[in-house]
Amino acid sequence: MVVTGNRFCPFxxxxxxxxxxxxxxxxTEGLRGDSRWSLRVVPNxxxxxxxxxxxxxxxEGLYDRMNGVGAHEVVIECSxxxxxxxxxxxRQVAELIWAFRDRVMDLKKDRxxxxxxxxxxxxEEAGASxxxxxxxxxxxxxxxxxxxxxxxxxxxxxxxxxxxxxxxxLRQEVRDGERVVLQTEEFLAMCPFAARFxxxxxxxxxxxxxxxxxIQEREVYNLAWxxxxxxxxxxxxxxxxxxxxxxxxAPVQEAGCSYYHWHVxxxxxxxxxxxxxWGTGFFINPTPPEESAQFLRx
Amino acid sequence: MVVTGNRFCPFxxxxxxxxxxxxxxxxTEGLRGDSRWSLRVVPNxxxxxxxxxxxxxxxEGLYDRMNGVGAHEVVIECSxxxxxxxxxxxRQVAELIWAFRDRVMDLKKDRxxxxxxxxxxxxEEAGASxxxxxxxxxxxxxxxxxxxxxxxxxxxxxxxxxxxxxxxxLRQEVRDGERVVLQTEEFLAMCPFAARFxxxxxxxxxxxxxxxxxIQEREVYNLAWxxxxxxxxxxxxxxxxxxxxxxxxAPVQEAGCSYYHWHVxxxxxxxxxxxxxWGTGFFINPTPPEESAQFLRx
Numbered sequence: 001m002v003v004t005g006n007r008f009c010p011f012x013x014x015x016x017x018x019x020x021x022x023x024x025x026x027x028t029e030g031l032r033g034d035s036r037w038s039l040r041v042v043p044n045x046x047x048x049x050x051x052x053x054x055x056x057x058x059x060e061g062l063y064d065r066m067n068g069v070g071a072h073e074v075v076i077e078c079s080x081x082x083x084x085x086x087x088x089x090x091r092q093v094a095e096l097i098w099a100f101r102d103r104v105m106d107l108k109k110d111r112x113x114x115x116x117x118x119x120x121x122x123x124e125e126a127g128a129s130x131x132x133x134x135x136x137x138x139x140x141x142x143x144x145x146x147x148x149x150x151x152x153x154x155x156x157x158x159x160x161x162x163x164x165x166x167x168x169x170l171r172q173e174v175r176d177g178e179r180v181v182l183q184t185e186e187f188l189a190m191c192p193f194a195a196r197f198x199x200x201x202x203x204x205x206x207x208x209x210x211x212x213x214x215i216q217e218r219e220v221y222n223l224a225w226x227x228x229x230x231x232x233x234x235x236x237x238x239x240x241x242x243x244x245x246x247x248x249x250a251p252v253q254e255a256g257c258s259y260y261h262w263h264v265x266x267x268x269x270x271x272x273x274x275x276x277x278w279g280t281g282f283f284i285n286p287t288p289p290e291e292s293a294q295f296l297r298x
Numbered sequence: 299m300v301v302t303g304n305r306f307c308p309f310x311x312x313x314x315x316x317x318x319x320x321x322x323x324x325x326t327e328g329l330r331g332d333s334r335w336s337l338r339v340v341p342n343x344x345x346x347x348x349x350x351x352x353x354x355x356x357x358e359g360l361y362d363r364m365n366g367v368g369a370h371e372v373v374i375e376c377s378x379x380x381x382x383x384x385x386x387x388x389r390q391v392a393e394l395i396w397a398f399r400d401r402v403m404d405l406k407k408d409r410x411x412x413x414x415x416x417x418x419x420x421x422e423e424a425g426a427s428x429x430x431x432x433x434x435x436x437x438x439x440x441x442x443x444x445x446x447x448x449x450x451x452x453x454x455x456x457x458x459x460x461x462x463x464x465x466x467x468l469r470q471e472v473r474d475g476e477r478v479v480l481q482t483e484e485f486l487a488m489c490p491f492a493a494r495f496x497x498x499x500x501x502x503x504x505x506x507x508x509x510x511x512x513i514q515e516r517e518v519y520n521l522a523w524x525x526x527x528x529x530x531x532x533x534x535x536x537x538x539x540x541x542x543x544x545x546x547x548a549p550v551q552e553a554g555c556s557y558y559h560w561h562v563x564x565x566x567x568x569x570x571x572x573x574x575x576w577g578t579g580f581f582i583n584p585t586p587p588e589e590s591a592q593f594l595r596x
Binding site: 048119125127128138146147149165169193194244246273275279282284 | 359361466543544
């Protein structure tokens with residue numbers, strides 16, 4: 001059960017010594033005969049950033065440089081090498097959400113870390129280098145450019161309207177219905193208006209909160225079901241696509257705010273980003289979100 | 299000569315009726331027995347934008363929409379299906395640069411068009427859907443987001459220093475030398491400091507000008523030689539990589555300015571952009587520009 005395509009997997013049970021020691025593990029001992037853990041979080045063996053040392057900002061002529069202080073962790077989502085997120089039990093997907101939350105709560109204690117990026121690359125075309133189901137956590141000493149843009153945009157809308165733009169989007173999408181993929185009491189899954197990519201799908205909580213880590217127990221299980229359901233639909237309609245899943249949330253050191261609203265964005269990897277997209281930041285989407293949503297709904 | 303891999307090519311000589319009528323053609327009749335043209339520019343048969351109609355900006359609840367007014371053209375760089383840019387004669391590469399310039403001069407007469415994006419996707423992984431050597435021109439009714447960011451950044455630097463940031467970069471890079479790939483009297487080819495991608499290379503003119511279309515005759519031929527040389531080096535070091543080439547230039551309806559400086563950016567497609575890059579706008583580059591430059595130089 002350790003090997004597929006004859007390649008050794010460092011994330012499979014029995015190979016725990018092939019990763020750095022875990023920073024978090026959940027155990028559902030007894031449920032799986034051969035495995036003592038059901039989920040592990042370990043530091044990335046080849047981290048993009050390291051926790052040790054100072055930022056040490058300095059100039060180099062007109063350029064600026066600083067050290068890559070931060071954390072880079074891997075969430076090994078389950079012990080079964082071959083299982084994908086939509087194939088897992090709801091309980092297992094909920095464990096991933098709990099793990100994300102637990103790690104944010106721990107990482108934010110380090111006041112140098114200003115943003116925690118929670119994401120999953122599934123499939124080689126989406127940038128996954130290992131097959132075993134896993135997600136990633138990167139804690140950064142700065143608020144990333146794209147995150148800041150989204151925060152700024154949401155704040156400008158709030159200053160103008162005195163309402164959260166995501167709350168407004170939820171109301172309009174529920175009323176219109178044509179971009180809705182799935183709706184529960186807690187979450188709306190939808191293809192966003194003017195989506196950048198075919199079948200781009202967002203999962204947005206109805207309860208306004210700027211920070212993912214404030215997620216409530218009931219929402220964890222509901223989100224687990226939502227994730228499973230949406231990914232299952234994508235697997236069916238798009239024949240098991242590669243995808244990127246990113247949790248959009250507010251900077252960890254900042255207090256809860258009324259203008260930003262955490263949510264999940266899922267982008268199946270169906271098109272290539274080329275010169276036009278790189279140069280402009282604009283995207284040409286051959287499948288309108290209304291069509292994507294209809295395909296996913298039906 | 300028309301077919302490779304048994305696929306019909308609409309850009310090859312003899313198939314001129316398979317593209318919309320050309321908006322520009324250069325001819326070096328006599329030089330090539332079977333071909334009357336050496337370069338053609340034709341409207342894209344499947345355009346992202348169309349010249350007809352108005353922008354017709356309107357709201358849809360809280361969203362905004364407007365028509366895709368603009369132009370989308372293809373530059374068929376030469377008649378030979380199999381020739382790549384670095385394999386072409388310098389004269390042919392110069393024709394591509396002239397064609398870019400001629401089309402910008404023509405398109406900017408339409409005052410609705412505020413930005414002209416000049417770019418080339420080479421190779422399937424870089425988004426090229428046809429093999430025959432070609433580049434693209436997209437004229438837009440808005441200044442793209444990424445372009446505006448670059449302009450704003452350059453203007454802020456200028457307001458602070460009263461110097462062009464690119465002129466400052468040229469001076470520092472020439473002095474440091476370690477990121478220089480190639481240097482002529484007219485242009486510097488360099489791997490930029492804190493490059494986003496392995497082997498990302500910029501070609502920057504020494505003469506300050508905000509607008510590509512102000513390029514001078516002498517610079518055209520020098521740039522042609524530079525492009526050929528840099529791409530040849532990439533072909534050798536990276537084994538003929540796919541790449542995106544983008545001309546960064548100021549908005550066409552704006553007057554020349556002292557804070558922005560046109561240049562060419564070439565990004566070989568060696569890594570995959572995944573969740574982290576999407577979510578943050580940050581890039582993890584395993585090959586520092588100093589190493590990339592050294593590989594390309596040697």
